[in-house]
Amino acid sequence: MEKKKEVYGSVPSQKKHRISNKITNFFISIYGIFQFIKRFFKEAWRPPYEVSEIIKQCYNVGYRSLALISLTGFIIGIVFTKQSRPSLASFGATSWLPSLIGIAVIRALAPLITALIAAGKIGSNIGAELGSMKVTEQIDAMEVSATNPFKFLAVSRILATTLMLPLLSFYTAFIAMIGSFFNVHANESTSFTAFFKDAFIQISFLDLNASIIKALVFGFTIGVTGCYKGFNATKGTEGVGRAANEAVVVSMFLVFIEEMLIVQVVNYLRGM
Amino acid sequence: MNKEEDIIIAINDVEKSFNGISVLNGITINIHKGENVAILGRSGSGKSVLIKIIAGLLLPDKGSVHVLGMEVNTLNARELQQLRLKIGFSFQSSALYDSMTVKENLQFPLIRNKRHLTGKEVNEAINNVLESIGLLDTLHKMPAELSGGQRKRIGIARTLILNPEIMLYDEPTSGLDPITCVEINHLIKHVQEQYNTTSIIITHDLTCAKTTADNIAIIADGKFVSQGKFNEVFHTADKRVKGFYDYNFITMK
Numbered sequence: 001m002e003k004k005k006e007v008y009g010s011v012p013s014q015k016k017h018r019i020s021n022k023i024t025n026f027f028i029s030i031y032g033i034f035q036f037i038k039r040f041f042k043e044a045w046r047p048p049y050e051v052s053e054i055i056k057q058c059y060n061v062g063y064r065s066l067a068l069i070s071l072t073g074f075i076i077g078i079v080f081t082k083q084s085r086p087s088l089a090s091f092g093a094t095s096w097l098p099s100l101i102g103i104a105v106i107r108a109l110a111p112l113i114t115a116l117i118a119a120g121k122i123g124s125n126i127g128a129e130l131g132s133m134k135v136t137e138q139i140d141a142m143e144v145s146a147t148n149p150f151k152f153l154a155v156s157r158i159l160a161t162t163l164m165l166p167l168l169s170f171y172t173a174f175i176a177m178i179g180s181f182f183n184v185h186a187n188e189s190t191s192f193t194a195f196f197k198d199a200f201i202q203i204s205f206l207d208l209n210a211s212i213i214k215a216l217v218f219g220f221t222i223g224v225t226g227c228y229k230g231f232n233a234t235k236g237t238e239g240v241g242r243a244a245n246e247a248v249v250v251s252m253f254l255v256f257i258e259e260m261l262i263v264q265v266v267n268y269l270r271g272m
Numbered sequence: 273m274n275k276e277e278d279i280i281i282a283i284n285d286v287e288k289s290f291n292g293i294s295v296l297n298g299i300t301i302n303i304h305k306g307e308n309v310a311i312l313g314r315s316g317s318g319k320s321v322l323i324k325i326i327a328g329l330l331l332p333d334k335g336s337v338h339v340l341g342m343e344v345n346t347l348n349a350r351e352l353q354q355l356r357l358k359i360g361f362s363f364q365s366s367a368l369y370d371s372m373t374v375k376e377n378l379q380f381p382l383i384r385n386k387r388h389l390t391g392k393e394v395n396e397a398i399n400n401v402l403e404s405i406g407l408l409d410t411l412h413k414m415p416a417e418l419s420g421g422q423r424k425r426i427g428i429a430r431t432l433i434l435n436p437e438i439m440l441y442d443e444p445t446s447g448l449d450p451i452t453c454v455e456i457n458h459l460i461k462h463v464q465e466q467y468n469t470t471s472i473i474i475t476h477d478l479t480c481a482k483t484t485a486d487n488i489a490i491i492a493d494g495k496f497v498s499q500g501k502f503n504e505v506f507h508t509a510d511k512r513v514k515g516f517y518d519y520n521f522i523t524m525k
């Protein structure tokens with residue numbers, strides 16, 4: 001078992017309940033996740049490609065998070081605009097609102113917020129689904145029926161989250177801008193075209209690329225973490241809950257770290 | 273029948289422990305082509321672990337397992353996949369795919385491993401196998417809508433659908449009513465006779481062991497303590513063996 005389990009990047013279980021052990025376990029899962037990523041890159045290229053499964057998972061990812069993302073994006077657009085207005089107004093610069101919002105949303109908010117929502121909705125879902133498949137031996141059943149479960153279940157989900165997060169974060173950005181437009185239009189009676197022209201004028205090619213790369217990285221992280229936690233769920237229904245929960249916590253943590261690193265790199269590039 | 277070259281499954285001195293607790297401790301058995309072997313043993317004696325080792329789902333700590341002449345734990349992924357196509361594994365827990373209907377569960381191994389089949393052939397195979405377990409009416413149900421016994425039978429059907437050379441049944445009749453038990457026993461026997469399948473049947477049910485198996489092996493303390501024909505095995509004096517017999521017929525006395 002020990003040796004077999006390695007293929008999913010798992011590591012020997014530790015005694016639980018102590019803080020030092022919790023921290024150790026955390027780093028063990030980071031190590032396990034790296035092993036998992038290695039396996040992903042090894043297997044993703046090899047045929048057969050699970051095209052229909054990937055499409056199904058892409059649909060799931062979009063479908064599950066769309067409502068929440070729409071609502072959150074819209075509210076963030078409005079609230080952010082409302083909150084920014086007083087400080088800009090004190091300089092008499094409320095006309096800068098569209099471009100300020102444009103920069104904030106596209107550079108920073110949209111990918112991050114989309115990733116956090118996806119971690120909560122999709123990451124936990126993947127963790128729970130694969131976790132329950134693991135503890136009820138469905139993954140073993142797949143393996144003995146000569147289907148590679150890593151490929152069928154994990155690779156397809158990881159590809160789906162990676163491909164869908166950029167799309168979803170563009171969608172978030174768009175909805176947030178719409179929300180912001182409503183507020184700006186109501187207060188400053190800016191026209192639709194003027195608003196969007198102002199909003200995008202400050203956005204550089206670098207910003208756009210950085211956003212896409214961020215979203216790709218976040219999506220990959222969420223997919224990998226969810227699958228890793230699911231595949232390594234331990235026996236029992238309690239393990240399923242834990243897998244879902246840890247998938248969310250670990251992927252949110254990683255998303256923040258990656259956000260920080262990517263911002264550093266992008267700011268360095270911007271300065272060149 | 274018992275020639276050397278006929279050996280389909282050869283297990284030699286297999287040991288397995290979990291977290292330092294020994295479960296299997298020197299298992300040795302040879303199973304020949306077309307033979308049905310029933311493995312009996314108390315709960316927790318490592319029966320499920322043993323057949324998982326045979327299917328390559330678990331690795332033994334020590335010893336060797338040869339299936340169809342190949343040593344299971346030295347195969348690479350592709351070879352293992354080829355071998356598994358010839359092995360049917362029906363899980364104790366049924367392990368049906370929750371997110372798929374009965375039909376999708378049954379066609380999953382078919383459409384993924386026999387890509388040349390037409391839709392009509394797939395449907396035919398599904399109908400045949402469902403008919404043989406008497407569950408045609410469940411075709412479009414989800415596993416959650418089935419009873420435990422129905423799930424069990426669908427699980428068996430899902431492994432039979434590929435016509436494997438080797439069948440590993442993990443407690444095929446547990447949790448079934450006596451009438452369905454008899455049907456499943458007939459099915460196991462029928463599969464053996466029609467396709468010359470080699471099977472391992474894990475069971476607590478002596479009727480099942482007696483009607484389906486040519487040979488019986490009793491596992492205790494991580495070893496086979498008795499092997500042979502049904503009557504031979506249960507005429508030995510070993511208490512661990514006797515216990516089984518007494519329990520199964522206690523209600524008749």
Ligand SMILES: Nc1ncnc2c1ncn2[C@@H]1O[C@H](COP(=O)(O)OP(=O)(O)OP(=O)(O)O)[C@@H](O)[C@H]1O
Pocket residue numbers: 001290295313314315316317318319320321322364
């Ligand atoms: N993956 C595992 N990790 C740790 N221990 C395990 C694992 N699988 C099985 N065991 C242990 O091995 C022992 C044998 O388990 P196994 O499932 O083979 O029993 P069994 O003979 O099939 O019993 P039953 O008749 O109840 O199904 C048990 O004590 C169990 O706790």
Ligand SMILES: [Mg+2]
Pocket residue numbers: 319320321364442
């Ligand atoms: Mg068992």
